[in-house]
Amino acid sequence: xxxIVDESKCVGCQICVQxxxxxxxxxxxxxxxxxxxxxxxxxxxxxxPLQDPKAYVCKQCETPECVDACPTGxxxxxxxxxxxxxxxxxxxxxCVDACPxxxxxxxxxxxxxLKCDLCGGEPKCIEHCPRDAMKVxx
Numbered sequence: 001x002x003x004i005v006d007e008s009k010c011v012g013c014q015i016c017v018q019x020x021x022x023x024x025x026x027x028x029x030x031x032x033x034x035x036x037x038x039x040x041x042x043x044x045x046x047x048x049p050l051q052d053p054k055a056y057v058c059k060q061c062e063t064p065e066c067v068d069a070c071p072t073g074x075x076x077x078x079x080x081x082x083x084x085x086x087x088x089x090x091x092x093x094x095c096v097d098a099c100p101x102x103x104x105x106x107x108x109x110x111x112x113x114l115k116c117d118l119c120g121g122e123p124k125c126i127e128h129c130p131r132d133a134m135k136v137x138x
Contacts, residue, residue, distance in 0.1 A: 001080035001136055002060035003043070003116055003123055009133035010045065012053035016125035016134060017041040020116075023124060040107055042116040043125060058082065058103045058116040066115065069098035075115070084117045 021041040022034065038044075044056040060081045067075045067082060074088035075095055091111050096104045105114040116123075118136065126134045 001118065001138060003057050003118060003125070004135050004137045005055035005057065006133045006135075007052040007055060009131045010053045010055065011131060011133075012045055012047045013130065014038065014045055015128050015130065016043055017045055019125050019128045023119065040110060040114065042105065042114045044105070056103055058099075059101055060116075060118075065098040065100060066095035066104055069094040079121065081118050081121070082115070083120070084113070084115055086112060089113070 017038050018036045018041070020043050021037045021039075042057065046054045046056070048054070064075070064077055064082050067077050071092065071094065072088045072090050074085050074090070076083050076085065089112055093106055093113055095113050095115065096106050099115075103115075107114055119125075123134070123136060126136065
């Protein structure tokens with residue numbers, strides 16, 4: 001299970017990026033940070049002139065190298081996607097280095113890896129996409 005972006009429907013509005021950046025993980029799920037900062041988002045949308053926007057988000061690999069690289073178990077393959085358990089993270093960023101796609105982002109201020117974990121199985125970016133360009137699938 002992973003986040004799929006239909007780039008032909010995407011207009012690059014960045015709403016998904018803003019929504020993602022405004023959420024934080026907690027033991028009870030996701031809560032609002034009340035901060036919109038694209039550098040804190042786990043999804044990136046790039047725009048090139050005369051081209052469809054390009055989405056960069058975790059591919060939820062079947063055999064995720066990031067999970068193997070995590071020494072504490074902060075990343076776990078469970079329920080068909082890689083979950084991030086913030087409380088277990090020791091900020092080694094081995095997962096960032098291990099991702100063959102470069103889709104785990106590093107944010108110095110937060111001192112945590114930024115990796116899409118589908119908001120615990122209910123991606124908020126999908127709910128807010130005005131073009132229905134996002135869905136969860138295989």
